[in-house]
Amino acid sequence: MTETYNPAQQKVIDMLGRSSDRPEIPTGLADELRADIENSLLPVMHLLPDGSSYEKRFFLNKQGVTNVHSCEGFFIGGQGEFEWTHANCKGTIVHKTIEVSINLRQPMPPTDLVEESISRLSNDSSKSISEFLITLDEYDRAELVGECSGLFTRFTECFPPIKNAWIPQVESSLALNLAGNRIRIGGKVDLALGRPPDKVIIDFKTGHPSLAHHDDLRLYALIDFLALGQAPRKVASYYLDSTDVHQEDISETILRSAARRLQDGLVRAIELKLGGAEPVLRPAALCRWCAISADCPTGLEYLAQKNEAEGW
Numbered sequence: 001m002t003e004t005y006n007p008a009q010q011k012v013i014d015m016l017g018r019s020s021d022r023p024e025i026p027t028g029l030a031d032e033l034r035a036d037i038e039n040s041l042l043p044v045m046h047l048l049p050d051g052s053s054y055e056k057r058f059f060l061n062k063q064g065v066t067n068v069h070s071c072e073g074f075f076i077g078g079q080g081e082f083e084w085t086h087a088n089c090k091g092t093i094v095h096k097t098i099e100v101s102i103n104l105r106q107p108m109p110p111t112d113l114v115e116e117s118i119s120r121l122s123n124d125s126s127k128s129i130s131e132f133l134i135t136l137d138e139y140d141r142a143e144l145v146g147e148c149s150g151l152f153t154r155f156t157e158c159f160p161p162i163k164n165a166w167i168p169q170v171e172s173s174l175a176l177n178l179a180g181n182r183i184r185i186g187g188k189v190d191l192a193l194g195r196p197p198d199k200v201i202i203d204f205k206t207g208h209p210s211l212a213h214h215d216d217l218r219l220y221a222l223i224d225f226l227a228l229g230q231a232p233r234k235v236a237s238y239y240l241d242s243t244d245v246h247q248e249d250i251s252e253t254i255l256r257s258a259a260r261r262l263q264d265g266l267v268r269a270i271e272l273k274l275g276g277a278e279p280v281l282r283p284a285a286l287c288r289w290c291a292i293s294a295d296c297p298t299g300l301e302y303l304a305q306k307n308e309a310e311g312w
């Protein structure tokens with residue numbers, strides 16, 4: 001029986017479903033890109049930890065790659081301590097709820113599912129979010145349940161029901177080991193559908209679209225490509241608030257550009273974190289959230305000019 005979708009769900013199917021005009025990926029490209037990255041690391045090999053255990057590896061994730069390309073000062077010390085807030089925990093709760101909903105044998109009301117997700121996350125002491133969730137008072141918790149239920153309901157209304165035949169993988173880890181396991185590039189995919197070469201990687205986002213979201217997904221496509229030798233067919237950001245879908249077909253050009261970005265960022269990250277290189281400051285909007293902006297004359301000057309231009 002043919003599935004009937006509402007217009008919003010059909011839009012997702014049309015954007016992410018199979019198409020016949022898939023870009024050709026040359027045989028041997030994965031080996032070539034991996035070799036390029038490995039070669040670029042040779043000048044910084046002496047700086048790397050020995051990789052004898054998980055802790056003794058140089059670790060970089062998508063945020064680190066983005067930060068080192070943004071402002072090197074921010075990469076080194078600008079992020080500050082991560083803190084869970086009402087705003088940033090919503091994504092984790094909704095992801096968890098989506099994850100569970102895919103494997104439910106009987107549908108549950110959205111509020112019950114969100115309640116259950118919050119309870120599970122609260123009780124999981126291995127997750128830092130639990131420390132935040134258990135401190136919420138009744139009002140804050142109820143508010144969070146309401147907001148997350150709203151996002152989750154919108155997702156179920158606008159995203160096509162995910163079938164088992166699509167081989168969904170939720171919150172699956174991706175990793176690329178380099179330099180004889182002395183470097184690990186890691187990440188987590190919110191949702192992957194299908195098997196390579198028909199795989200589609202989807203990141204769920206709350207908040208505004210950003211160019212960095214494209215870069216994150218290209219990095220994930222590259223990691224998958226280097227691990228499996230087959231690239232995903234497509235990557236997409238799915239915005240939970242607006243239900244917008246920003247998708248991109250994975251081509252040779254995109255894989256080459258993602259490899260170059262990773263290669264340059266990785267070498268520079270090692271030079272900065274392990275080699276004590278002088279950071280190049282690139283003031284930008286990021287300065288507003290930078291933990292060291294009060295001690296950064298470059299950032300302060302940028303912010304002062306920006307505030308003046310905006311009439312503050």
Ligand code: SF4
Binds near residue numbers: 078284
């Ligand atoms: S304040 Fe701005 S320029 Fe200075 S380190 Fe932070 S992000 Fe970079």
